[in-house]
Amino acid sequence: MLIRKRLLDKGHSQAWLAEHVGTxxxxxxxxxxxxxxxxxxxxxxxxxxxxxxxxVQNIAS
Structure with missing residues (x-):
């Protein structure tokens, strides 16, 4: 999935992303x-x- 790949590419964890998006x-x-x-x-x-x-829309289509 694009989001997981981007997280890895940027060296961030799911915990980091969760904190930044408020979940x-x-x-x-x-x-x-x-x-x-x-x-x-x-x-x-x-x-x-x-x-x-x-x-993301193009992938979902």
Missing amino acids: TKVYLNYILHGERSGKKYLPKILETLEIDPES
């Missing part, structure tokens, strides 16, 4: 594994990791 690392893990949609957090996740939202 728990458990809930973020659910999002990353597709167990929760994460719609509320997705814009902030993309912004924090500097991911173009259109690139």
Whole structure:
């Protein structure tokens, strides 16, 4: 998944990302594994990791 790859590329942990987007690392893990949609957090996740939202839309299409 693009988000996990970007996390690794930037050298950040899921705990770091969870803190920056305002959720728990458990809930973020659910999002990353597709167990929760994460719609509320997705814009902030993309912004924090500097991911173009259109690139995510293209993958989902």
